Amino acid sequence: MANGVRPPRVMEHRFKDRNSLAGALAADVCDWLGTGLSARPRASLIVSGGSTPLPLFHALRDKPLAWERIDVTLADERWVSPDHADSNERLVRQELLQAKAAAARFIPLKTTAATPEQGLSECEARLDDLPRPLDVVILGMGGDGHTASLFPGSEALAKGLDPEGIARCVACTPGTAPYPRLSLSISTLLNARRVVLHIVGADKWAVYRQACEAGEPSSLPIRAVLHQNRVQVDVYWSP
Numbered sequence: 501m502a503n504g505v506r507p508p509r510v511m512e513h514r515f516k517d518r519n520s521l522a523g524a525l526a527a528d529v530c531d532w533l534g535t536g537l538s539a540r541p542r543a544s545l546i547v548s549g550g551s552t553p554l555p556l557f558h559a560l561r562d563k564p565l566a567w568e569r570i571d572v573t574l575a576d577e578r579w580v581s582p583d584h585a586d587s588n589e590r591l592v593r594q595e596l597l598q599a600k601a602a603a604a605r606f607i608p609l610k611t612t613a614a615t616p617e618q619g620l621s622e623c624e625a626r627l628d629d630l631p632r633p634l635d636v637v638i639l640g641m642g643g644d645g646h647t648a649s650l651f652p653g654s655e656a657l658a659k660g661l662d663p664e665g666i667a668r669c670v671a672c673t674p675g676t677a678p679y680p681r682l683s684l685s686i687s688t689l690l691n692a693r694r695v696v697l698h699i700v701g702a703d704k705w706a707v708y709r710q711a712c713e714a715g716e717p718s719s720l721p722i723r724a725v726l727h728q729n730r731v732q733v734d735v736y737w738s739p
């Protein structure tokens with residue numbers, strides 16, 4: 501694929517550094533949520549965990565939005581206690597749901613069930629509350645092309661990547677990353693007004709460019725986000 505060619509529904513936004521990216525993406529997310537709130541009683545924001553979103557969370561939490569009318573949940577969760585260092589819920593509570601954003605309603609994915617498989621139906625019920633389409637979905641991507649917790653080689657991948665699937669979420673145990681997990685399915689994540697892929701670093705840019713080429717989503721699950729006709733995907737990248 502020639503440099504610069506990308507799937508038709510993909511728009512690229514490139515920044516000189518991570519803080520510039522975070523500031524611009526926070527401003528855009530604020531506009532999109534504001535548009536949702538002006539048209540409907542509530543708006544939804546689905547965020548990812550891991551290390552990439554930290555500067556975004558810090559830029560977003562001070563935005564002057566009617567946060568008490570915003571529902572926040574996660575694209576995926578590691579099945580660890582909510583106060584565990586690697587819990588995505590902990591990250592969101594400590595780093596996003598502060599300052600003005602403390603007024604938002606948070607919907608955790610982690611339940612008290614022992615495994616994500618056992619927690620799946622409660623989680624689906626929690627997500628049923630969210631009006632569709634979702635307003636803003638912000639996805640991350642791992643170096644292996646996973647997005648949310650849709651990992652290459654995991655047993656739940658076919659179910660999670662089914663574009664017409666009715667499952668809101670899937671339980672999985674990645675062979676290549678720690679912790680059992682629960683992930684929103686691709687059909688849930690793409691039923692959205694705005695979908696963002698937020699990635700940083702040259703390595704992730706190379707994986708993203710590889711995923712822009714036609715191929716199997718089972719080897720690079722992010723392909724299921726990039727190669728579809730349902731919604732525009734805005735890719736925000738910086739070195």
Ligand SMILES: O=C1O[C@H](COP(=O)(O)O)[C@@H](O)[C@H](O)[C@H]1O
Pocket residue numbers: 548549550551552553575576577578588639640641642643647648649677
């Ligand atoms: O495990 C996960 O990985 C991805 C990417 O994380 P990063 O640390 O490379 O930014 C993340 O999007 C996902 O939410 C998380 O659970």
